[in-house]
Amino acid sequence: MANTSKRNRLDIIDKSTNLYWEKGFYGTSMRNLQEVIDMRPGSIYAAFGSKEGLFKEALQHYTQQGIEQLNKLKLSTGSPLKGLKSFVDATVITSQTDAPSGMCLLAKTISELTKDNAELLAETKRLLLQVEKAFIITLTEAQVAGEIDKEKDTTKLARYLQVQIMGLRIYAGINHDKQTIADMVNSVFLTFEQD
């Protein structure tokens, strides 16, 4: 594999992820990538096959990183619900200024690609369902911990959460008032706790 000595494969994928995240799949050129990861075309193609191949690994890396972040926050807060809340805060609010894009890379990809990229689109959907499963697990843990009503359907709650996150991230791209967005996130979590 390419460049195993100095920089490892994961580092390359991470940098590529950030570029794709910022500029999108079509918006990112192979020459953009070459500069950012400091590799020549031949090496990139030897290691990842194609622009699609590298993008696919970027999507997977992005998803895995997100799920890991959620799990870490659950541990550090010592509560599934608080961990989830911290995750959503970071995702919707902090990410708006600190991340390559305020959007969710998966949502951005679903939005950008068409049937011309059927395989990438299918992979993206698969990864979003993977995120949904992580949410279901977390919400079920919150039920066990007595933080959420046990009568509620965690699958529906997870879907609801996905819609809120994706919607809020786009909306935060229009309305840059952090307090407004923070309030909207809070009211999402109020619907979890009450009823």
Place this chain on the structure above:
Amino acid sequence: MANTSKRNRLDIIDKSTNLYWEKGFYGTSMRNLQEVIDMRPGSIYAAFGSKEGLFKEALQHYTQQGIEQLNKLKLSTGSPLKGLKSFVDATVITSQTDAPSGMCLLAKTISELTKDNAELLAETKRLLLQVEKAFIITLTEAQVAGEIDKEKDTTKLARYLQVQIMGLRIYAGINHDKQTIADMVNSVFLTFEQD
């Protein structure tokens, strides 16, 4: 202006809108547009200045069309809230199979473009705020008609609605079960009626 005799300017913009809507700004090439609107580069540039210029008019046309549709539905149903519900149903559910893209063109554009296209991005934000205003007006009308609690903040409700629509349209791109999506739309409107 180009081609005033046979096909009018609005028809050209409408076709361009559908193509941009399907493929995105970068995904749409000038040659794609040339085929769809049956015009040669010179004529297009004489009439619209640039790819950005035509896109800007497409965004405006899309927004205006959407607001007009909402107003028509309010009239035909004879109720602000029912009109709004029909609009959201059409937007989130029907559009998923019948429109060039299941996504909102404005949300898609916010998601796709970066600071490199600052002007287009600013125009898109302006248009989304225009949609928000149309929602505020409609929700206020619904209050007057006694369909929504008059104590509620219509600005917050309109923001909430924007988040739901944008989020649901993306989610509908992953989960294609129409009933699931329809249920989620229904529960959005339940929050309007109750409390």
Place this chain on the structure above:
DNA sequence: GTTATTATTGAACAATCGTTCATTTTTATT
């Protein structure tokens, strides 16, 4: 019907796109 004005054409432009591959450099094996 002739002239002036406006609209349309489509070939051509430089720049960039994703990708390939013969060559060189590095690493591993003996």
Place this chain on the structure above:
DNA sequence: AATAAAAATGAACGATTGTTCAATAATAAC
């Protein structure tokens, strides 16, 4: 130290990108 295997290079490919402009066609004015 010599040889074999693997990795990295970067020039070059054909295709496509957005855009321009001299030439042509259509329309308007008189």
